[in-house]
Amino acid sequence: MLLAAGHDPLSSRYRYSLPRTPDAADEWIALTETDREDDRRLELALAVGGVPVGSVSLTDLEHGNAMVRYWLLPEGRGRGLATTAVRLLAGWAFSTLGIGRLAAFVETDNTASGAVLERCGFVCEGRLRRHMPDHDGNRIDALLYGLLPTDLAE
Numbered sequence: 001m002l003l004a005a006g007h008d009p010l011s012s013r014y015r016y017s018l019p020r021t022p023d024a025a026d027e028w029i030a031l032t033e034t035d036r037e038d039d040r041r042l043e044l045a046l047a048v049g050g051v052p053v054g055s056v057s058l059t060d061l062e063h064g065n066a067m068v069r070y071w072l073l074p075e076g077r078g079r080g081l082a083t084t085a086v087r088l089l090a091g092w093a094f095s096t097l098g099i100g101r102l103a104a105f106v107e108t109d110n111t112a113s114g115a116v117l118e119r120c121g122f123v124c125e126g127r128l129r130r131h132m133p134d135h136d137g138n139r140i141d142a143l144l145y146g147l148l149p150t151d152l153a154e
Contacts, residue, residue: 035059046085048076056085058093064100066093068147070116082116087152090120094149102147105131107140114143121151 035041039061046054053076060067068089070082093099104122106113114124122145130139 044085044089046070046072046076046081048079048081051075054081054085056082056089058089058097058099058102061097061099064098066097066099066102068102068104068117070113077112082113083119086116087120090147090152094152100149104145105142106145107134107142114145117145117147120147122147123151 032041032043036043041057041059041061043055043057045052046056054070054072056068056070058066059069068086070086072082076082090102093102102122104113104117105128106117108127118124125144125146128142128144131142132140134140
């Protein structure tokens, strides 16, 4: 699944860290485990009929806040899977972890990801100019989405 995602043009376009070689996939999995053990990241596989098709994660857990990230392979898209996963993870983060605010950064041309967040109740709070480097190292704008416990859509 990871290698497929690393080679999928859309997944790898917006999730830069996806591995593209078997060795890189092994390193990625080991890092997710270390990050989980150190309370830095929770990366969960998303599956349809027992077949992994993507991931949803909580990262950057600091000061009672966290970031949400997700991606899907083509066979997982268009089913509402990302929306359901983000909504469930957000509810768990608020109720179990006591997170006070979730955020997500979305590249300005990633309208599908923005739509997922908006269906979950996230609010687009602004455009961050030249916020992050893209694959080529060029600084690009990103939209900042935020979600408070009272915003979570059912």
